[in-house]
Structure formats: C-alpha cells, structure tokens
Amino acid sequence: MQAYGDRERLDNLFREENNRYILTHPASRENHEKALGPMVEGVPMIWMSKWPGPYPVYVEHAKGAHFTDVDGNMYTDFCLGDTGAMCGHAPDPTVKAVQNQIAKGSTFMLPTEDAIASASLLAERFGLPKWQFTLSATDANRHMLRYSRHVTGRSKIAIHDYCYHGTVDETFAVMDDAGNTVPRRDNVGKPIDLKETTVVIPFNDLEAAERAFATGEVAAMLMEPALTNIGIVLPQPGYLEGMQELCLKYDVIWILDETHTISAGPGGMTRKYNLQPDAVVLGKTIGGGVPVGAFGLTQELAMRIATSTNLESIDIGGVGGTLAGNALSMAAVRATLSEVLTPKAFERMEKLAELWVANVQQVIDEFELPWQVSRIGCRGEYSFRATAPITGREAADADDFELQQYLQLHAINRGILMTPFHNMALMSPATDEEDVAHHHAHFREAVEALYRD
Ligand SMILES: Cc1ncc(COP(=O)(O)O)c(C=O)c1O
Structure with a gap:
C-alpha cells in the first residue's frame, strides 16, 4: 500500500539518497562488483540483496553498538544483526570465552560443562526445566513441530497470520479473505499444499483459535507472544492467558517463540507475564553473536517425548544436527547469559528504548503524522498507521515498501543502521543516550524532507 501520498517527492528523495550513498561507499561498491562473480546476486544469502541502495554496506569491524564499513563510514547500529547481536558486537566476556574454547576444540559430539551451566541459566530465567540446543531458532522451531506432531499424533500446526518463525515450511502460510489457509506470497518451492500442514488464525482472536483447536487436528500452536516480524503487534489484555487455557483444554502443545520477544526481559514475555507454555524457543541473542538456538520444555512434555522415542533410532528420527550443542556455542551462551545479557543490562536497555519511542512520538x-510507535522491552518500531495494529493483516496493510526503503537509506547515509525491511530499533547493553539522539536527528530530518511545504 502507499501510506505516503506524494510519490514524486518520495522518488526524488530516494534518488538523492541513492546518489549520496554511491558517493560515500566506493569501497563497498568495489567489493560488490567482485562479489557478483562468485555469489548469487553478489551476496552470501539472497535476502541481503533487499537492503536499500544499489549494493550492500561491507562491514570492516564492529564493537558494542557501533560498526565501521570498508569506506571508513561509522554507524550506530540499531539493527544489531536483527537480534543476533542484541548483546552488542563482540561483547568482551563472550569473546574471551569463545577464544578460550576454540583453542581447546569446538565440536566433539560430546557435551561440555558449559552446556549444563547454559541450560541451568535458561531454566532459571524462563521457568522451564528441560533444555536442548540447536544451531538456529529455525532448527529449534522445526524440532518442536516434529515433537508436537509425534506426541499428539495430530498432523497440523496452528500459526498466526503474517507470522515469521524462520525458514520453517509449515509457517509460510497466510489467511485469505474467506479465512482459508493459503501459501504466503512467493513461497519458494513449497513441498506440499499448506492446507495439509497448517491452520492460520489472526493474532488476538481467541474464537478463531478455539475453532481451529476444536477440529482435533492441531498438534501445536507456534506463536510469538507479540508479533515482531510484520511490525510489532502487541497482545490484547487476556489474549496470552486465553491462548494458554485453550491449549490446555484441547491438549495443543503451546510453543512460545521468544527469539525476538526476549527483548522484553531476561525471561522474555514468558516470565514477564508469568505464562506457562509447554515450550519456549530461543536463538540469535543468547550466543552473543555465535550461532545457537535452544528450546525449553516442561517436565511433562520432556517425559512424553522421552517415553515415545527409541534410543536405537534417535539420531535419524528427524531431530538433531551434528553441530547442535557444540562446545563453542555452549561456551558463548554461558558467558553471554551470565555476564552480558544480565537483568541489570535489560533495565538500561529498556530505558533507552523508552527514550527512543518518546523521540519518535515527538516527531x-x-x-x-498518521503513524504510531510500539515497544517490547528494548525493541521499538514505528509503523505507517494511526493506531497500534491488532492483527498481522492490519500491520501488513500499513506497509509502504518505497517509503521504508527511503527512511532506511536516509538512516544509512547519516550513519545509522535500522533493522532492514522494518522500521525497528533494538538497544544493546552498549547503546547509550547519544546513540538514541543520533537516531532522533536522522528521523526528524527524513520526515521533514517528506512533509516540508
Ligand atoms: C520469531 C523468530 N523466530 C525464529 C527466527 C529464525 O531465526 P534464524 O533465522 O536465526 O533461524 C526468526 C528470525 O527472524 C524470528 O524472528
């Protein structure tokens, strides 16, 4: 949709930013020209070609809330690897633990003591006693869906309209106008008709959830406690508690994917709102920049899984990964949770996000502007609609791709990196008031250029 009316002005502004980018990023351009040879679209993963501007910024080094590109441009980073670097770049305790572990060996197919410490820290924070580790949140979600189908004997997964849970086949579905499950736009090589695997319900709609669960076909409800990947969509009062009750009533495994909503605090929204999910999924943040994912289970669900799987075939049952639980990521998680992502750090990060939101609201x-801004702990996001969205569809309808690309490129040209394909900002333990003021100045200037008479 087009949230901004004067498209000619928007085109001109974007062109100006593009020219400015080209002038100030010659070394990134040189790298990109070389990269077009050996890599598809000249990027290591295809979605990186969606960054605004003619080619991506090449990073030279990063520390804390800042990074420098190969042209010597310096940036305040509010993208923070879309949560992968929410701890700030290269946090000292994690770097030290990783250096120490890699010198002693990084992967053995055997556990290390760091795994016990990491699992114990997560159990304490999220209130779920049993943990498993993967290499990514995507893997953790995939494994949870398999386990859910396995223990319930049911075939379908329920998800929210416009959710994102990583590259998990069952989740690339949306609802059409008649409420049917259909593949999400441009779903690449879907293995099977999504109707066979998935039921889609709107966020904040308990009646739709109950209708889906009452069919007896749903093994699991996989959801973020607040949507974060279509802009922020917060739960209405009672929604999460209502979903918890419905899952209990229909024996649907309730999986809270807290990969992003961990921004709410050390135990995510699970702990903040005293929720009792059957499972929690994490990833990105907890390794302080080292790839790792995790899922936590209740004692009861862990028992259901243990008593229904066979030791002899446990390695070829569809849940696993040779590098899962490797010594390097376990060392990283232990150091990150105990020394970087501390409850005290969260308090500071949340205060900065409040300030960021207040600045955006001021503009x-x-x-x-008919725009609004929302927040989950240390994560804030504005969207091009007057009121906070209640469903994913409402949030999706407020999207304006060209407007967003202009704001993103304007930010990059002023030394600010925002989460791509969003208007989202994340605070790290290393972010400070000056960084937040830096964003305020860019945002006001970008908006003024759009609306000045
Ligand atoms: C809520 C949520 N879950 C899972 C994932 C997948 O994370 P990864 O790509 O690191 O596997 C994402 C990625 O953005 C996410 O936002």
Whole structure:
C-alpha cells in the first residue's frame, strides 16, 4: 500500500539518497562488483540483496553498538544483526570465552560443562526445566513441530497470520479473505499444499483459535507472544492467558517463540507475564553473536517425548544436527547469559528504548503524522498507521515498501543502521543516550524532507 501520498517527492528523495550513498561507499561498491562473480546476486544469502541502495554496506569491524564499513563510514547500529547481536558486537566476556574454547576444540559430539551451566541459566530465567540446543531458532522451531506432531499424533500446526518463525515450511502460510489457509506470497518451492500442514488464525482472536483447536487436528500452536516480524503487534489484555487455557483444554502443545520477544526481559514475555507454555524457543541473542538456538520444555512434555522415542533410532528420527550443542556455542551462551545479557543490562536497555519511542512520538506529533510507535522491552518500531495494529493483516496493510526503503537509506547515509525491511530499533547493553539522539536527528530530518511545504 502507499501510506505516503506524494510519490514524486518520495522518488526524488530516494534518488538523492541513492546518489549520496554511491558517493560515500566506493569501497563497498568495489567489493560488490567482485562479489557478483562468485555469489548469487553478489551476496552470501539472497535476502541481503533487499537492503536499500544499489549494493550492500561491507562491514570492516564492529564493537558494542557501533560498526565501521570498508569506506571508513561509522554507524550506530540499531539493527544489531536483527537480534543476533542484541548483546552488542563482540561483547568482551563472550569473546574471551569463545577464544578460550576454540583453542581447546569446538565440536566433539560430546557435551561440555558449559552446556549444563547454559541450560541451568535458561531454566532459571524462563521457568522451564528441560533444555536442548540447536544451531538456529529455525532448527529449534522445526524440532518442536516434529515433537508436537509425534506426541499428539495430530498432523497440523496452528500459526498466526503474517507470522515469521524462520525458514520453517509449515509457517509460510497466510489467511485469505474467506479465512482459508493459503501459501504466503512467493513461497519458494513449497513441498506440499499448506492446507495439509497448517491452520492460520489472526493474532488476538481467541474464537478463531478455539475453532481451529476444536477440529482435533492441531498438534501445536507456534506463536510469538507479540508479533515482531510484520511490525510489532502487541497482545490484547487476556489474549496470552486465553491462548494458554485453550491449549490446555484441547491438549495443543503451546510453543512460545521468544527469539525476538526476549527483548522484553531476561525471561522474555514468558516470565514477564508469568505464562506457562509447554515450550519456549530461543536463538540469535543468547550466543552473543555465535550461532545457537535452544528450546525449553516442561517436565511433562520432556517425559512424553522421552517415553515415545527409541534410543536405537534417535539420531535419524528427524531431530538433531551434528553441530547442535557444540562446545563453542555452549561456551558463548554461558558467558553471554551470565555476564552480558544480565537483568541489570535489560533495565538500561529498556530505558533507552523508552527514550527512543518518546523521540519518535515527538516527531509524529510535530508533523501530525498518521503513524504510531510500539515497544517490547528494548525493541521499538514505528509503523505507517494511526493506531497500534491488532492483527498481522492490519500491520501488513500499513506497509509502504518505497517509503521504508527511503527512511532506511536516509538512516544509512547519516550513519545509522535500522533493522532492514522494518522500521525497528533494538538497544544493546552498549547503546547509550547519544546513540538514541543520533537516531532522533536522522528521523526528524527524513520526515521533514517528506512533509516540508
Ligand atoms: C520469531 C523468530 N523466530 C525464529 C527466527 C529464525 O531465526 P534464524 O533465522 O536465526 O533461524 C526468526 C528470525 O527472524 C524470528 O524472528
């Protein structure tokens, strides 16, 4: 949709930013030209070609809330690897633990003491006693879906309209206008008709959830406690508690994917709202920049799984990964949770996000924009609609790709990196008030250029 009316002005502004980018990023351009030879679209993963501008910024080094590119441009980083670097770049305790472990060997197919410490820290924070580790949140979600189908004997997964849980086949579905499950736009090589695997329900709609669960076909409800990947969509009062009750009533495994909503605090929204999910999924953050994912289970679910799997075939049952639980990621998780992502750090990060939100709101008020800003702990996001969205569909309908690309590129040209394909900002333990003020200045300037008479 087009949230901004003057498309000619938007085109011109974007062109100006593009020219400015080209002038200030010659070394990134040189790298990109070389990269077009050996890599598809000249990027290591295809979605990186979606960054605004003619080619991506090449990073030279990063520390804390900042990084420098190969042209010597310096940036305040609010993208933070879309949560992968929420701890700040290269946090000292994690770097030290990783250096120490890699010198002693990184992967053995055997556990290390760090795994016990890491699992114990997560159990304490999220209130779930049993943990497993993977290499990514995607893997953790995939494994949870398999286990859920396995222990319930049911075939389908329920998800929210416009959710994102990583590259998990069952989740690339949306609802059409008649409420049917259909593949999400441009779903690449879907293995099977999504109707066979998935039921889609709107966020904040308990009646739709109950209708889906009452069919007896649903093994698991996989959800973020607040949507974060289509802009932020917060739960209405009672929604999460209601979902918990429905899952209990229909023996549906309730999986809270807290990969992003861990921004709410050390134990995510699970702990903040005293929720009792059957499973929690994590990833990105907890390794302080080292790839790792995790899922936590209740004692009861862990028992259901243990008593229904066979030792002899446990390695070829569809749950695993040779590098899962490797010594390097376990050392990283232990150091990150105990020394970087501390409860005290979260308090600071949340205060900065409050300030970021207040600054954005000030600009919205000054220019009387029909935009809104929402927050989950240390994560904030503005969207191009007047009120906070209640469903994923409402949030999706407020999207304006060209407007977003302009704001993103304007930010990059002023030394600010925002989460791509979003208007989202994340605070790290290393972010400070000056960084937040830096964003305020860019945002006001970008908006003024759009709305000045
Ligand atoms: C809520 C959520 N779950 C899972 C994932 C997948 O994470 P990864 O790509 O690191 O596997 C993402 C990625 O953005 C996410 O936002």
